[in-house]
Amino acid sequence: MLVTTTTTTTTCMAIGASQAAVYGAVAVGILIVLLIAKELLNSYEYKSAEHSNIMEPHPKAKALAANINAAIYPLLFTFALIVLAQIIIVLQC
Secondary structure, three states, rough: HHHHHHHHHHHHHHHHHHHHHHHHHHHHHHHHHHHHHHHHHHHHHEEOOOOOOOEEEOOOHHHHHOOOHHHHHHHHHHHHHHHHHHHHHHHHH
């Protein structure tokens, strides 16, 4: 009975660790895509009707770039926790 419980617990822990690694990789990938999108939106400019020679930031792109922060900040926090956890694992060895 003890061997079965230990084996089951070990298997569940291994599956949980691999799932956490996958979720961490997905979160980092989404963070990279959102940071690229924010930079591209911030750099988007157009020629305004009032000043035909002056390039101005597009207001909708600026608003969207500002609203992307709502998704970027939690992912940055998650990334920081992943890095901190990896540093702790390395320092324990």
